[in-house]
Amino acid sequence: MNWKAFLAMLARDVRVARRNFIPLLLQTFLQPLIFVFIFGRVMVGSGYMPAQYKSLLVPGILAISMFASGIWAVAMPLIAEFQISREIEDRLLAPMKISWVAVEKVVFGALQALASGVVVIPASWILLRPGVEFSLHRPLVFAAVALLVALFSASAGLVIGCTIEPPQTGLLFSLIISPMVFFGCAYYPWHALDAFPILQKAVLVNPLVYASEGLRAALVPQFPHLPLSIAFAGLIAFDALLFTAGLRQFQKKAVN
Numbered sequence: 001m002n003w004k005a006f007l008a009m010l011a012r013d014v015r016v017a018r019r020n021f022i023p024l025l026l027q028t029f030l031q032p033l034i035f036v037f038i039f040g041r042v043m044v045g046s047g048y049m050p051a052q053y054k055s056l057l058v059p060g061i062l063a064i065s066m067f068a069s070g071i072w073a074v075a076m077p078l079i080a081e082f083q084i085s086r087e088i089e090d091r092l093l094a095p096m097k098i099s100w101v102a103v104e105k106v107v108f109g110a111l112q113a114l115a116s117g118v119v120v121i122p123a124s125w126i127l128l129r130p131g132v133e134f135s136l137h138r139p140l141v142f143a144a145v146a147l148l149v150a151l152f153s154a155s156a157g158l159v160i161g162c163t164i165e166p167p168q169t170g171l172l173f174s175l176i177i178s179p180m181v182f183f184g185c186a187y188y189p190w191h192a193l194d195a196f197p198i199l200q201k202a203v204l205v206n207p208l209v210y211a212s213e214g215l216r217a218a219l220v221p222q223f224p225h226l227p228l229s230i231a232f233a234g235l236i237a238f239d240a241l242l243f244t245a246g247l248r249q250f251q252k253k254a255v256n
Contacts (some may be wrong), residue, residue, distance in 0.1 A: 033127065036123075055220050058125075077161070099250070109150075109158075110154040135219065141228065152238055163249055210230070
């Protein structure tokens with residue numbers, strides 16, 4: 001393994017992201033923060049939602065932001081590099097195994113997802129105060145969950161980027177991303193589906209459920225949530241599954 005080549009590619013992606021910071025910031029945070037404002041300020045301020053909904057909402061918005069950021073950071077460049085610019089061919093000539101090119105993509109996507117989380121927490125607190133209550137009394141638990149969520153989103157981006165063709169990107173958001181978000185327990189806890197037992201069990205195939213519930217357990221444990229052990233198990237399982245599938249698909253695409 002040539003670590004210099006790996007770190008050079010990672011540094012290049014970081015520089016590109018820094019040059020495109022404003023568009024990146026808008027595409028990553030604008031929609032989640034709009035949801036925070038509408039549901040947390042407008043709906044609560046007008047009396048349609050209880051005041052404690054502000055605190056319940058923050059972990060879900062954090063999960064969505066990290067999920068969208070990691071996918072966008074990995075999937076969109078891969079779709080362009082494989083199908084349009086063919087830039088991936090230059091990366092494949094680097095003095096390291098093909099699989100490590102994919103690993104670099106996942107590492108960069110995970111870093112961007114973590115950066116998204118770092119920004120969303122204070123932004124949500126500013127938009128929703130007063131009345132929002134979340135804590136970091138268990139920082140190691142929160143860090144572990146956030147890292148697993150970041151790896152899940154980046155690995156999902158790897159799978160999508162090596163599978164979806166450019167004309168299908170619209171379908172990606174309408175048929176995959178949107179259902180995952182709305183059935184990912186981001187805007188409500190998993191226990192809110194108790195009245196819909198079939199749906200409650202069905203959504204467990206959605207990895208975003210474990211991301212939302214894990215962050216909820218770490219930030220606002222006063223609200224109902226899945227046990228941390230189940231959230232950790234779900235995230236680890238999906239991380240391993242998506243990363244393995246993404247590596248296999250990347251190698252197949254690169255060879256072809």
